[in-house]
Amino acid sequence: MKPRGDDTVFLDSHIFSELFFWGKPSLYAPDFFKRRRGDQDFKARSADRDAETDRSRVGSILAAIENALHAAEQEQSGLNQRVEDVLARAAVTLGNGTDEYLERDARDSHHQDLFSAEISNGQRRLKELATEITHFKFLKAATLSRFPDFKPPRAE
Numbered sequence: 001m002k003p004r005g006d007d008t009v010f011l012d013s014h015i016f017s018e019l020f021f022w023g024k025p026s027l028y029a030p031d032f033f034k035r036r037r038g039d040q041d042f043k044a045r046s047a048d049r050d051a052e053t054d055r056s057r058v059g060s061i062l063a064a065i066e067n068a069l070h071a072a073e074q075e076q077s078g079l080n081q082r083v084e085d086v087l088a089r090a091a092v093t094l095g096n097g098t099d100e101y102l103e104r105d106a107r108d109s110h111h112q113d114l115f116s117a118e119i120s121n122g123q124r125r126l127k128e129l130a131t132e133i134t135h136f137k138f139l140k141a142a143t144l145s146r147f148p149d150f151k152p153p154r155a156e
C-alpha cells in the first residue's frame with residue numbers, strides 16, 4: 001500500500017487484484033479452484049448423459065405445449081356443443097311465424113336477449129380458442145423442427 005499526501009490509501013494493482021479476486025495474496029488461482037473442488041480433477045459428463053438431459057428439456061417443453069393444446073381442444077369441443085345447444089333453444093323461443101316478433105311475449109323476448117348474449121360470448125371464445133390452437137400447433141411444429149433428432153419417449 002502506498003499512502004498519498006491526501007491521506008487516501010491506494011493499493012498496488014497486483015496486490016489489489018489478488019486481494020479482490022482470491023481473498024489473500026498467498027492464494028494462487030489454480031490452488032483456489034482445487035480447494036473448492038476438493039482436489040478432484042475436472043471431468044465432463046458422458047455424451048449419453050448430455051443427450052438425455054437435452055432430451056428431457058425438449059420433452060418437457062413439448063409436453064407443456066401438448067397439455068395446453070389438448071386443454072384448448074377440449075374446451076373448444078365442449079363450448080361448441082354448448083353453443084349449438086343454446087342456438088337450438090333460441091330457435092324454439094323465436095318461433096316460426098312471420099309476425100312472431102310483433103306478438104312475442106315479454107318473457108320470450110328477455111330469453112331471446114339472454115340467448116343472443118350467450119351465443120355471442122360463446123362464438124367470441126370459440127374464435128379465440130381456434131387462434132390459440134393454431135398457435136400451439138405452430139409452437140409444436142417449430143420446436144420439433146429445431147430439434148429434429150428428438151424422439152419422444154414411447155408410452156408403454
